[in-house]
Amino acid sequence: MDEVVISRAITESYTKAFLDFMDVDVAIVGAGPSGLTAGYYLAKSGIKTALYERKMSAGGGMWGGGMMFSRIVVQTEAKHILEEFGVTLVKYQEGYYVADSVEAVSALCFQCVKAGALIFNLLTVEDIMIREDDRLTGLVLNWSAVSMANLHIDPLTIRAKLIIDATGHDAEVCRLVAHKLGEKLDTKTGGVVGQKAMWAEAGERELVANTKEVYPGLLATGMAVNATLGFPRMGAIFGGMLLSGKKAAELAADLLKHSEGEK
Numbered sequence: 001m002d003e004v005v006i007s008r009a010i011t012e013s014y015t016k017a018f019l020d021f022m023d024v025d026v027a028i029v030g031a032g033p034s035g036l037t038a039g040y041y042l043a044k045s046g047i048k049t050a051l052y053e054r055k056m057s058a059g060g061g062m063w064g065g066g067m068m069f070s071r072i073v074v075q076t077e078a079k080h081i082l083e084e085f086g087v088t089l090v091k092y093q094e095g096y097y098v099a100d101s102v103e104a105v106s107a108l109c110f111q112c113v114k115a116g117a118l119i120f121n122l123l124t125v126e127d128i129m130i131r132e133d134d135r136l137t138g139l140v141l142n143w144s145a146v147s148m149a150n151l152h153i154d155p156l157t158i159r160a161k162l163i164i165d166a167t168g169h170d171a172e173v174c175r176l177v178a179h180k181l182g183e184k185l186d187t188k189t190g191g192v193v194g195q196k197a198m199w200a201e202a203g204e205r206e207l208v209a210n211t212k213e214v215y216p217g218l219l220a221t222g223m224a225v226n227a228t229l230g231f232p233r234m235g236a237i238f239g240g241m242l243l244s245g246k247k248a249a250e251l252a253a254d255l256l257k258h259s260e261g262e263k
């Protein structure tokens with residue numbers, strides 16, 4: 001065994017992937033349930049997709065289930081998505097299905113990567129890249145360790161045709177856009193409105209209905225939708241996250257097709 005061979009294998013393999021994905025069709029910020037679902041469906045339809053995740057583990061808020069009881073609930077409408085990922089669902093009562101959160105996250109990560117999306121963990125998206133007329137063209141990245149240590153080290157960038165904000169409750173990309181480019185988001189204030197108090201039914205309904213392009217070239221999915229548009233939170237029911245991720249992937253695919261058609 002040669003330690004340097006091991007080191008070369010890791011460095012070369014990672015660097016190659018990083019370089020290959022420096023120019024992507026879709027860049028997803030955040031690898032929680034909505035981002036992973038979007039990544040899976042995009043990659044499955046042949047769209048070059050990268051996910052950037054600040055933490056070491058992808059999966060976002062799904063690992064902990066509800067209040068650390070490692071179970072999640074999905075409603076009938078979203079059941080087919082977890083089934084497609086191969087997750088075991090147990091019917092609790094009409095309309096409510098329970099899954100093991102650890103199994104669900106593992107399946108989402110595995111299927112997303114197997115479909116061809118790349119998940120870059122331990123990377124934080126700290127800014128957006130723009131061109132004329134404040135057109136979004138990419139993301140500004142740094143190692144999460146750099147931001148955590150508060151080191152003054154310049155970031156690197158990747159180019160993307162479309163960006164998806166899947167950063168959850170903080171809606172970080174939408175906030176960046178509103179902060180840096182002016183309050184021009186497709187929301188009632190133009191800025192990030194902030195999520196409302198808990199109401200599972202309304203939160204899930206609005207989340208799926210309002211998964212959309214919130215700024216040219218930027219879609220929101222998952223909890224970032226409700227946080228940006230001012231809709232309620234919903235707690236440990238996850239069907240909306242999955243349905244929103246799937247819808248974001250479909251919208252992104254349409255937008256890409258449309259922009260290809262214009263050329």
Ligand code: 48F
Binds near residue numbers: 237
């Ligand atoms: O929070 P998160 O799981 O978002 P989601 O997909 O799902 C929400 C549910 O987990 C739950 C809920 C269910 O009812 O409300 O909260 O909408 O995953 C968001 C991921 O984005 C990462 C963060 O670490 C998390 O894993 N993230 C956030 N900001 C950044 C980021 C950033 N600036 N750069 C990279 N990753």
